[in-house]
Amino acid sequence: MTDYPIRHIDSNPTQAGLASMLANVTFTDRETDNLQMQILQPWGLVDEKGKDRLYPAVVFVQGSGWTFPHVYFQIPQLSQLARQGYVVATVTHRSMENGHRAPAYLLDVKAAIRFLRAQADTLHIDPERIGIWGTSSGANAALLAGLTIDDPKYRIDEWNKESDSVSYVVDCFGPADTVEMVDNFLKSLEKGKAALEQLSAREQEIQTKALASLKKDMHNFVGSDGGKLDLDLVRELSPIHQIKKDEDYPPVLILHGDQDELVDYKQSVELYKALVDNGNTAEMITVDGGQHEDGFWSQEVLDAIWDFIGRWS
Template sequence: MAYPEIKKIDYNPSLKGLAHIYPDIVYSLAQRSGTKMTIISPQIPEDSQEKYPCIVFVQGSGWTFPNIYYQIPQLSQLAAKGYVIATITHRNSLEGHPWPACFEDVKTAIRFMRAKSEEYHIDSDRIGIWGTSSGGNMALLAGLTADDPNYRTEEYADFSDRVKLVVDCFGPADLLQREARLENPTPVDIALAGGNPKENLDVVKDMSPIYKVKEGMAYPPFLLVQGNNDEPVPYEQSLNMFHKLCDCGADARMIEVNHGPHEGTFWSQELLDLIFGFIMERL
């Protein structure tokens, strides 16, 4: 009998193209239960000395508690390309943690990745941040406030929270322009501001990346991505932020998703490939 030809392929000693998940890693003790992240890493041979660039990913949650599982399938694509991804939780504003508690956690997560760079095979000089919605807001802020003592906790204080790249997807950039939320604040708005936001406009301004941009500063590259049919975060928020960055000499790029809403059908493989391309080119 003539059998079909057997296809032969080489084995994969470098484990290239494969990913591994480390779940529920406590990176901060700012709350009693511990604040956790999940790390998605390339699969790494035991004897490897290779170091990989790292992305800290902050899922949008309205500054409450992120669902870190929402983007794990997509982030795993990037991990398989040779990036260590830390998708993080942070303190929930509705549980008695006003601003800047959640942002302090984002900064702590960046320092944690540097502190654990040997353990997770991270190139500590190549750490970037990517966030969506409220996570995008904090990603922008992280890129604009490198090593700012106003947001530094004692955890891993000897390490820098500087990032080398920022990707922001539909993050609010100017919260002072959200007049409807200022006039009729939600419970989250009140929790973040520590009271009526209209009586705590200094906090609202501190949360707004657009007011942090200064001419002549050495900022990392920024990629802003926004749908033009986004109701919670109007397109103009990202457009004005993009213009402000460019006007102040920053290296900024922007992608407009036609008919793109907030999450959901905003996403496509085409968009992910553009974001991955920016990360792979700049980090």
């Protein structure tokens, strides 16, 4: 007698463990430079009784050297969070390459947070449970968002009736001390100029162009109309210099590879110490041998981030 085995799997009426994506959601209303985010949601937007579910949300800011972020870069990893029951929005901001000097990137990230809070019901978000996570320059934005909550200095027209508060910050290898970063840049510029005399004519031409490009990038980021760097602005964009004595800040998780050649690992250590010494909740994870993005990521790193987000959402 022929056997016809059939496997049976229970139905999943609430779509638990699955995720969906809302692509290219516009969160600004401007004549030019309108910005969009990509939103990942748990698939189960209603419970067994047909009532709308509200989920904690995570705002993710991809590192980009303060240029336009590649919003799709981490979506494969971010989908893990969505499948665990989080709404995840990977957001964009204006680029310094297009003439948008700092703090334009921070203003836009804060606008994205306020948009999510304003659209919380539609997007199935619990407005009291929104956190932020960033990498590299995106982590600088995330840190500043957490350290300057509802500061009117960084409030623009979009969704300005909403709060830009966050419940926690996850910082992956972000520049924590832009004062030191710019100081090192200026020293490198002088060293590069001094070395020109020892180069051949062709090498001098290449080095001169490289130095001019670096100088242009720095001016695009924190330059003033007078052509000089705005050192007050540089300090303002430095998270470690934003920490105010006895101020209550959201919990911060700092992760950094100790072989990072782009953003000094010591900056994260000093930021961690400054937060702890100020009485704030902070945790730090060192990725041994980790560089800047390269060799940094692993499932163990992601699981540590998921654990922190779960505890503070």
